[in-house]
Amino acid sequence: MGHAPAGRARPRLRGSGLGFAFDGAPVLHGVDITLDPGVVTVIAGPNGAGKSTLLEVLAGVRRPTAGSVERSGSLALVVQRIAAPDALPVTVREVVAMGTWERRSASRAEAKRRVTEALERVALHELADRPFAALSGGQRQRVLLAQGIARRAQIFLLDEPASGLDAASRERTHAILAAEAGRGAVVACVTHDDDAIARADRVVRIESGVRVA
């Protein structure tokens, strides 16, 4: 404890009494949620229930209109639709390498190794030198997942990581998330995928902005 570097502390993510409204239209009501490290939590529920909004509030990209979020640990957020201008001059490898830009990251050689390893884990090494904008939606999500892996993120929040993926890619994503949880990360995904729900360690269910399970 005492001398452990901040980055090594156990990650935490807890939302208490979370409310959110879009232009006065409430979409979340008093949601309490604790995401524990070491487990894969799935956030399930019908279309429009508020799952993506909850994920964004937990990630800190939206400010709750009620309640609070306590979050500590480096975050990888993989949103549902990742927009990129066609002319964006960055390759897949460069996007993954951004995960190594933090000061704590080790030498250049070590950073390069992490990027290669992360690309191999998500099976995109063959597309490493393609422009990021030339990838499909599902592939872009895997690139952001690889960026989180390269960063050694302690918290992974993913919105529908199974949508737009074939069976093999879904299986690989599942294995990656289970492995990241296994090394102590907080992992949560919004999903409609019955397989992912069945295999999750925990299922949080949201209906009409209310947590029902």
Ligand SMILES: Nc1ncnc2c1ncn2[C@@H]1O[C@H](COP(=O)(O)OP(=O)(O)OP(=O)(O)O)[C@@H](O)[C@H]1O
């Ligand atoms: N940018 C926005 N502006 C206004 N309303 C929004 C916006 N984004 C979402 N909403 C509304 O907020 C509610 C919750 O949306 P959210 O995307 O969080 O649901 P969801 O459970 O993730 O749905 P899905 O399963 O269809 O992805 C919906 O009624 C939606 O129409």
